[in-house]
Structure formats: C-alpha cells, structure tokens
Amino acid sequence: MPISKSLIQPDHLQDQVQPLLIVSFKFKPFLSSISKILDFFHLNKILIEKILSNHHPTNLHELNPNQKPKLILTHDFKGGYIDNQFKRDYTFEYLNHVDTFIYFSHQTVSIPPVDWVTAAKNHGTSILGTLIFESVTSIDQLKLLLIGPNIQSSAIHQTKYFIKINSINQSEFDIISTYFADRLIDLAIIFQFHGWLINIEVDILQSIPNQSSAFTRAFKIWLEYLQLEGRRRVGSDWQVCWYDSISYLDGRLQWQSHLHPQHNLAFFSASSSIFLDYHWSQDHIKATETLVDQLIQLNPPLSSNLSSQQILNLSSSWRKSLQDKSASPQQLKQSIFFGVDVFGRGCPFGGGFSSWKAASQSLQSGFSVALFAQAWTWESHHLHPDRSDSTEGHPNWWKRWWRDERYFWSGLVEPLPNSNNLLGPIEPPNAYIDACRIAQESKQPIPKKGLGFSELPKHKPFNELFPVKSSKPTDWFYTNWSLGSGSNGIWIQGQHYFNKQMGISQWTDMAMSFPIHDLAVGSGKVSNLNINIPVESGLALCDLIDHIGWSGSGCVKIEQVESSNPGAKFLWMNTTAIKLTSELKCRLVWKPAKATLLPLGFAFHIGDPQSSNLVYSVSASSSPASDINPSIILVHPSESSDLVVFNVQTRLIDNGWHETVCELQTNTSTNLLITRLGITLPGSTSIASRFCHYVGELSIVPHALTSKLTKKHENQVQVRWEAKDLSSSNNPVFSDYGKAFWEVSDNQTGKVLMWVLHLELESRNDEKSDKVIEKTKTLIGVIRGYQEILMNLKDSQVKILGTAVPNGKVHSRLIVEGIGIDGQVFYVGYCQVNY
Known part of the structure; x- marks a missing residue:
C-alpha cells in the first residue's frame, strides 16, 4: 500500500471539513529544496526505518524481453496541480499504452502522489519522480547534492557513502557524497515509485567557471551511483532518466537534441535513458543513428550481473558505463527518447493533434518517444472557444474535452451513412482549429476546412503508434473500466450514489482509473467461429458511460453495428499478461441492454511467443440457471491441449446485473500467459446473436487467493x-x-x-x-x-x-x-x- 498522509501531512488539511465523498487522498509531496530532504527524514525517522527494513528488491537481473521503442509520458499540469478533488478535473486514461509516467513539476523534488502511483500500478506502468534545478540560485543546492550535508557523523544515516575520484585539478568535488542519492532511493521505496527524472537547467559554466568541468565529471559518477545502487536496492524496475540540458564538456547550458559524443554521451552512459529536447530535426535522428552504430562496433554491450564492487569502482569514463548498460543494440536505441512537446514550442510539426507525426519519425529509426505535457487537450486556450458555453470541468465542457482527448489517443469513429456494418473516422471541430494554429506558427497557408484538409484521413492516433504494452507477468487481473473522474456520482456493486449535498457528484481520483478497453472508446472487431476457425463478422461500438454502472465511474456499453451470422462469437477487450497457474477463477459482471439478449461468457487468448500454431475451441455451461448457456472460447497453442474449463455458471446478482464465472485449469507446469481477455456470445438460432450489453467488471484470480475471499x-x-x-x-x-x-x-x-x-x-x-x-x-x-x-x-x-x-x-x-x-x-x- 502506498504511504501517504502518515508521512506528509498537508497543511491545508489541518482544519479542512470533510463531510463529503472522500476519494483517495491527492496529496502533493513537493520538497522545495534538497535541504528539505534532511527535514523529512528527521521528522519521520522511526516510520522510515520500519518501511526500509521490510523492503526487498525484486527481479534484480531480469531483462526486459520487449525491445520495441517505448513511450515516456511527462505530466506537467498547469505548472502545479489541482487541490479540489470534488471537481471533475483532468485525468489521463491511457496508462496501459505508456511504459513510463513521469510526475513532473517545477519544485526541486516532486514525489508522485498516492493516486498516480496507484493508477500506474493498476496499469502495469512504471512511474518516476522529478529532481529539477532551474534557477541560477540553484547552484548551491547542486553543490550540496554532491558534497553532502554538513552534519555530525553520529547523525549520518547508515547508508551514507563517499566515493573518492581522481582529479588533475584540486576541487571541492574530489570527494563525492552519495548521501542524497541514497535518500532519493529511500523516497522511491517509501512511496513505491520506480526512480527519477534528473533535470539540470542551470548554466554550470556561468555559475562556477573555474570548476564546471570538475562538477560535470563528479555529477556523472553521482548519477551512475544513483542508477546502479537504485537497481541493486529496488530491482530491475529502477530507472534514472537524464534530461539532456547541460554539456558534459564544460557544464554550459546547451540542449543538444541528439546524442553527442562530447556533450551528453557520458550522462547517457550513467543513466537508464536520455530524454532529448524537443528542437530536433531529421538530421539529429540520423546523427544519433550514426553514433549508436559506432558505439556498438567499438564497445559491444555486455550482459553483466550487478555487484557492490562494480558500484564502488565508478569513474568519469563513459566506455565501461555504456558497456554495462544494455544487452543488445536495440535496447541501447530504445533507451534514447526524442522529446515531443504537445504544446509545440519548436517541436517538429508543431505539436497538438500533429504530435504523432514527430513521434513517427523517432519510431521509424527505432528510437523511443518522450511525450511532454499531454494535458494540452485540456489546457490549450486554442481549444477552449469550442467549449465556451460552459465552465471548465462542467459536464458539457468535459464531454468536449473527452472527445478531443479520444481523437488524440484513439481516434473517433461513427457508423458510415448507407452502410450496415461499417464505421468510419470522424474529425472534431478542434482538429481544424489546431491545424490553423500550426499553419500560422509555421507561416504556412491556412488549410481548407473540411474532412481531409486539416488532419483526416492521415491523422494517426497515438495508440496506433504505441499499442497496449505487454506488461510484466502478474498473478491476477482486475478491471471495471472506470475512469479516474466522474460527474454523475459513483457506482458501487451496481448501486448508484449521487448526492450533491454530501459532495457525491463530481470527483477526480486517478486511483480509481483502471485499464479501459484496448481500443479506448473506439470500435472492436467481432469474430465468429466457423468450424473453430475465426472469421471477422462485424464491428462493435465500445463506449464508456456513466448513467449505468457497476463500479467506479460507470461501465462499458458494447453495441454491435449489425446482427451477424449465427454461431459463437467473441470480442477482445483487454491485453494482459496473467500467469497461467494450475487453477484460475474468472468472473465477469454484465447487464443486457435488452431483455432477450444472450448471456456473455469469456474469451481467453493463451499466448506462447514461440508458437504460431493456435487452436480455437468452444465450451459451454451446463448451468440450469439459463436456457442459453454462456460460451467459453479458448485460443491456445496446439501443444497446450490439457487446458480445461469447468464450473461455468451464470446468475442474476444485484440491480439487474448478471455474473458469469468459470474456472480455468492446466495440469502441467507452464510458462504460458493469458495475453488477451474478451467476451463471448453463444450461438443461437432462436435469439438474436448480437452484442448489445453493458460490461461492468472482469477479474481473473488464482484459486489459492479466492479461497480467502469466498465469504465476508x-x-x-x-x-x-x-x-x-x-x-x-x-x-x-x-x-x-x-x-x-x-x-x-x-x-x-x-x-x-x-x-x-x-x-x-x-x-x-x-x-x-x-x-x-x-x-x-x-x-x-x-x-x-x-x-x-x-x-x-x-x-x-x-x-x-x-x-x-x-x-x-x-x-x-x-x-x-x-x-x-x-x-x-x-x-x-x-x-x-x-x-
């Protein structure tokens, strides 16, 4: 459980009245200076020692098998964050497409709040805090970071170390203190996040001209210590992301916008990844490609286990650091992130709804993407005129923002006219408004208004560039497809709670955000099984609604565009990575939109990366509770023939909702994963075989765990x-x-x-x-x-x-x-x- 108020008690809560709906507390643990870290650890010494003593690293030597380019999302909301959780505010609902989420602010130390940490866990996404120095007056704080606090030895925390480095010129950075690096690792363990973005935007050459080179050499070693010691203590999830800003050569503030052998290669070698600035061009990408190719030839990566001796033998050289950095050339490339600023500000193609174009250029060369300020869809004043008839956060305002947000991430579709079974893309009004902005800023002709001139048909949603990632294998999975905000109260076990007097109306809580449908309020392909062979038979609209719900903000409404062929059919809902243990219990909560509709069942895709020979099979319930029994569809490698589905049942539960349950069992030890989950309809000749249902909840839990959950x-x-x-x-x-x-x-x-x-x-x-x-x-x-x-x-x-x-x-x-x-x-x- 993430630690929250027990460690940092916000001043504004001391006298706050709370007779209202209480959602997961949205605290903001910002520390305004490095010195504040000392105060924090002094005030919470006993509790911190207890937490750290119970912590153990996980997956220390595990390498990520996914070598595809990655997506970092850096969230900087209005230069700060909103205090009022009893108002519908901005949330980000596509974390399952994001590899790493960075909680960014302009405070020196930004620790991700409990609701964002919880949301990241829900989606299997890594989350980082931010350590940033921006003003000229920050130079003393930067010195303190390397030199360490001036405190009595008896008060020094037991994990304080010093590293001796050799220097030609004597400087105050000859001895590096790792005290604050250790404390930053402690903070990540305490608050359960995965590392730090390090951002120095102070001109070191201008601030300390005689010692700037000594500073950068020392800081490279400090940075590598933070990376290696964090990985040793936390595990393979640990990350240190370096924002490219100061030159390693002399410390001047100089954004490179590409990997450079003199200016930023050393910092890159010392960290997990590098976040390049936004002012890059195709030439910068080519220069980075050339340098990476040279590095691979000169210095082939090694796969080495991490040791304490390795940490103690750090140096200012980048060569050994880079050699230990990754196990393949592609892993080296995917740790280089080209920045894309959604606000534009010098970014290729102008940002906004055209941000995908810049991202595509990075991906084409095998590099990753760091998207900055994705809340542009909420904040940009260019988009607000379309919402001017209501105030920010009002239901009408929110719906129009949500339309623009979906257009950016997943695209918008609607049934095509004069077509019974086709959906086509649509463009919101703000797409044209943003196209005009980009044209004006780039001094290009204003585009014509209308479909195909501003963005369509070439618009590509970000989710197409970054499909739902394959998260690390988990023992269980749960989603209710809830958003992290609502304006119509909240749903609990199918019961609707709405009471403005009690404050149960509008709310914002990222902790309530669960993985939504893979197509994220778009459309899904419906498939029929014809003699156990899948055949695409139509499309279904998938929409998140709040006037009907089971848990959280509402539920998913699924409606097939047209009735399709008879026979069992299925629709994939979520990408997963659930370990196929000996026995799993599965539960689906659903509600028919019409009384005569068929019951929903499960579809399981059992994935083996080494197998291309998949078998489709259908089983049905023998439950007497329904005239038409739910279908269970298994898609699995042919060699996994011992998979058994049993105890399939469906029953009416609360408030008109139904529950379908089953158990999935394998009799052999296996490394197989359930890689996709979906819903099914049984074949019927007497009842319309068509998806038109509300889906409220889906869970897959090992039987060993559910045995403890069977009764109140x-x-x-x-x-x-x-x-x-x-x-x-x-x-x-x-x-x-x-x-x-x-x-x-x-x-x-x-x-x-x-x-x-x-x-x-x-x-x-x-x-x-x-x-x-x-x-x-x-x-x-x-x-x-x-x-x-x-x-x-x-x-x-x-x-x-x-x-x-x-x-x-x-x-x-x-x-x-x-x-x-x-x-x-x-x-x-x-x-x-x-x-």
Whole structure:
C-alpha cells in the first residue's frame, strides 16, 4: 500500500471539513529544496526505518524481453496541480499504452502522489519522480547534492557513502557524497515509485567557471551511483532518466537534441535513458543513428550481473558505463527518447493533434518517444472557444474535452451513412482549429476546412503508434473500466450514489482509473467461429458511460453495428499478461441492454511467443440457471491441449446485473500467459446473436487467493476513531472533528482493491431515550491507497439527517468494507464514532 498522509501531512488539511465523498487522498509531496530532504527524514525517522527494513528488491537481473521503442509520458499540469478533488478535473486514461509516467513539476523534488502511483500500478506502468534545478540560485543546492550535508557523523544515516575520484585539478568535488542519492532511493521505496527524472537547467559554466568541468565529471559518477545502487536496492524496475540540458564538456547550458559524443554521451552512459529536447530535426535522428552504430562496433554491450564492487569502482569514463548498460543494440536505441512537446514550442510539426507525426519519425529509426505535457487537450486556450458555453470541468465542457482527448489517443469513429456494418473516422471541430494554429506558427497557408484538409484521413492516433504494452507477468487481473473522474456520482456493486449535498457528484481520483478497453472508446472487431476457425463478422461500438454502472465511474456499453451470422462469437477487450497457474477463477459482471439478449461468457487468448500454431475451441455451461448457456472460447497453442474449463455458471446478482464465472485449469507446469481477455456470445438460432450489453467488471484470480475471499469476514477490520483533543488542563473537551483508522488482522491488505465507507446514524429524542426516531446509512467514502480519513462528524450528521436533532442524541457508526481483487466484498469492520 502506498504511504501517504502518515508521512506528509498537508497543511491545508489541518482544519479542512470533510463531510463529503472522500476519494483517495491527492496529496502533493513537493520538497522545495534538497535541504528539505534532511527535514523529512528527521521528522519521520522511526516510520522510515520500519518501511526500509521490510523492503526487498525484486527481479534484480531480469531483462526486459520487449525491445520495441517505448513511450515516456511527462505530466506537467498547469505548472502545479489541482487541490479540489470534488471537481471533475483532468485525468489521463491511457496508462496501459505508456511504459513510463513521469510526475513532473517545477519544485526541486516532486514525489508522485498516492493516486498516480496507484493508477500506474493498476496499469502495469512504471512511474518516476522529478529532481529539477532551474534557477541560477540553484547552484548551491547542486553543490550540496554532491558534497553532502554538513552534519555530525553520529547523525549520518547508515547508508551514507563517499566515493573518492581522481582529479588533475584540486576541487571541492574530489570527494563525492552519495548521501542524497541514497535518500532519493529511500523516497522511491517509501512511496513505491520506480526512480527519477534528473533535470539540470542551470548554466554550470556561468555559475562556477573555474570548476564546471570538475562538477560535470563528479555529477556523472553521482548519477551512475544513483542508477546502479537504485537497481541493486529496488530491482530491475529502477530507472534514472537524464534530461539532456547541460554539456558534459564544460557544464554550459546547451540542449543538444541528439546524442553527442562530447556533450551528453557520458550522462547517457550513467543513466537508464536520455530524454532529448524537443528542437530536433531529421538530421539529429540520423546523427544519433550514426553514433549508436559506432558505439556498438567499438564497445559491444555486455550482459553483466550487478555487484557492490562494480558500484564502488565508478569513474568519469563513459566506455565501461555504456558497456554495462544494455544487452543488445536495440535496447541501447530504445533507451534514447526524442522529446515531443504537445504544446509545440519548436517541436517538429508543431505539436497538438500533429504530435504523432514527430513521434513517427523517432519510431521509424527505432528510437523511443518522450511525450511532454499531454494535458494540452485540456489546457490549450486554442481549444477552449469550442467549449465556451460552459465552465471548465462542467459536464458539457468535459464531454468536449473527452472527445478531443479520444481523437488524440484513439481516434473517433461513427457508423458510415448507407452502410450496415461499417464505421468510419470522424474529425472534431478542434482538429481544424489546431491545424490553423500550426499553419500560422509555421507561416504556412491556412488549410481548407473540411474532412481531409486539416488532419483526416492521415491523422494517426497515438495508440496506433504505441499499442497496449505487454506488461510484466502478474498473478491476477482486475478491471471495471472506470475512469479516474466522474460527474454523475459513483457506482458501487451496481448501486448508484449521487448526492450533491454530501459532495457525491463530481470527483477526480486517478486511483480509481483502471485499464479501459484496448481500443479506448473506439470500435472492436467481432469474430465468429466457423468450424473453430475465426472469421471477422462485424464491428462493435465500445463506449464508456456513466448513467449505468457497476463500479467506479460507470461501465462499458458494447453495441454491435449489425446482427451477424449465427454461431459463437467473441470480442477482445483487454491485453494482459496473467500467469497461467494450475487453477484460475474468472468472473465477469454484465447487464443486457435488452431483455432477450444472450448471456456473455469469456474469451481467453493463451499466448506462447514461440508458437504460431493456435487452436480455437468452444465450451459451454451446463448451468440450469439459463436456457442459453454462456460460451467459453479458448485460443491456445496446439501443444497446450490439457487446458480445461469447468464450473461455468451464470446468475442474476444485484440491480439487474448478471455474473458469469468459470474456472480455468492446466495440469502441467507452464510458462504460458493469458495475453488477451474478451467476451463471448453463444450461438443461437432462436435469439438474436448480437452484442448489445453493458460490461461492468472482469477479474481473473488464482484459486489459492479466492479461497480467502469466498465469504465476508466481519470484524477482521479493526476500525478506531480518534477525536481531536481540545482539552485544556482544566477543561477536558473532545471535538467532533477527528480521524478514523483501520487495519486488517490477517495481513491481506494487498488483496484489497478499495475501501468503501458508510456512516450509519441513529437519532434519538434525548440522551436517555432508547427509542430510535431515525436511522440512516450513507456512503461517505471510496478510498484506494491508504487507510485513514479525516472527518467533521457533526457536520456529516447534519447533512445526512437533513437537520440537527434538538436536544437529542446522534449515535454514529462508521462501517468499513474491503472489496477484494475479485471485485467482491470480503472484509467488514465497524467503529462507534460518538463523541
């Protein structure tokens, strides 16, 4: 579980009233200077030592088999971030297409907040914090970074090291302190992210002209220490990304926009990757290609295990650093990221909706892409006139932003006129507006208005350039396709909660964002099985809606454009990498859009990278609960013939929703993965065989885990309430403002998807009366990533009951429910919160 408020308590929460829907707390742990790191570790010493003592590195020597170019996303939202989580604000919903997400700000140290860390985990995406120095006054902070703090030896943290380097000229950087590098690694372990973007935009040559070269040599060693020691302590997920800004040669501030043997090669060799500036051209790409080819010939990469001795023998030379960096030429190329600024600002092709063109040039040469400021679709004033009839975040404003966001990432489609079974791309009004902007900035003729002149038909959504990545193998998978924001309240187990008075209306919480459909609100190909051979038989529109839902912001509506051929059919939903253990339990929650529709089942694609011979097979349920049984479609290598599907059942659950479950078993030890999940319809001659359903939840969990989730475990959540103590020495008083905490007795917290909190109130006529005149249970929170809340109890009671009870007594009980990774409630705890 990510650590949040227990370590950094935001000042603005000290007196904040919270009688509202509480979503996962959006704290902003920015540290304004390197010196603040000392304060942080001093104030939280005991808790930090406990966390670090329980940490173990994972997958230390694992190499990523995926050698395709990668995508880094760097998020800099409005120069800061928004405080109000009770307003629908910007979220990013395509993390499953992103390899690494960088949480960026202009504070010196930016630690990703718990909601973004949780969202990244949901999608299998790495996430980095930012260490940045921008102003001339930052030079003292940079010196401190290398020299270390001036503190007594008895107070130095036990993991403080010093590295001695040889220098021709004596300088204050002859001895490098790794104290702050170690603390940055500690911060990543504590807050559960994967490394740092290092960005120095200070002219070192101008600031310390006599020592600038000594500084850059020392900083290269410090940077490599941060990379290697972080990898040793954290594991193979650790990353240090270097932003190309200062020259290694003399420290001057000089963006190269390509890999250069004198100016940035040394920094690149010391880090995991390099983030090149945005002002590059095709010539820069060619120059980088040439240099990489030369490096491979002169210095072939080695695959070496990481050792403590290797870390202690660092030097300012790039050659050995580069040799240890990667296992193949392609891995070397994919660690070079050409920057693409969505705001344009000198980027090739002008950014905006044309950002894909710059990205394509980098990809064509095998290099990766670092996309900066993707929230342009929300922030750009060029796009706002189209939304001028409503305020930012208003439902109408949000829908138009979401249209533009989908156009950028996944494209927009609609049924073609006079066609029964075809969908065609469409262009939003802002595509033409942005095309005019780019033309004006580049002094080109203004394009003609209309389809085909501004972007279409050549527009290419980013998701086509970067399909859903193959994440690292996982033991389980869950999604409810929820967005990280909503304007229509929230859905829990098919129950809709909407109450403006309680603040249950608009909300923003990235922790609630789960992997959405691969085509991300586009269209999917429906396939029929004809004698166990797949045949494409149509298209289905896939839309995220909020007026119907099961969990989170709503659900997915799937509607086939036209009824297709009889026979079992399937539609792929999500790319996954689920380990095929001996036995898996699968659960799908769905709702028919029409009463006569057929039940949904599962489609599993069992992938073996070495096999090209796939077999399609269909099995059906023997459940008596339905006249037409759900189909299970298996797509697997022919040699994996021992796969068995059993216990297929479907039943009606809550609020008109249905549940289809099955178990998947293999009797042999295997390294196979479930690489895609989909939904199916059985073949029928009597009922229309057509997708027209709502899909609310999908989970795949090993049987060994679900055995612990089969029943609600009441009172296994210990909940306690601490009212704020307002006592003086002569007047003991407790406030109605306080904090609730809860923990699980069986240490299964990691198997909890979210916590759902209700406040149950009983109002009575007076203090002595046992007669209940009103009893109300109201949702007050949905929380992911931490286990505590702040509440103003009295104000909550008034809002829930509608009025205070004159001279009466209100008995309050906080109910905490834990929803497991299979989507079902399995923990319940209670706490009286009377005061």
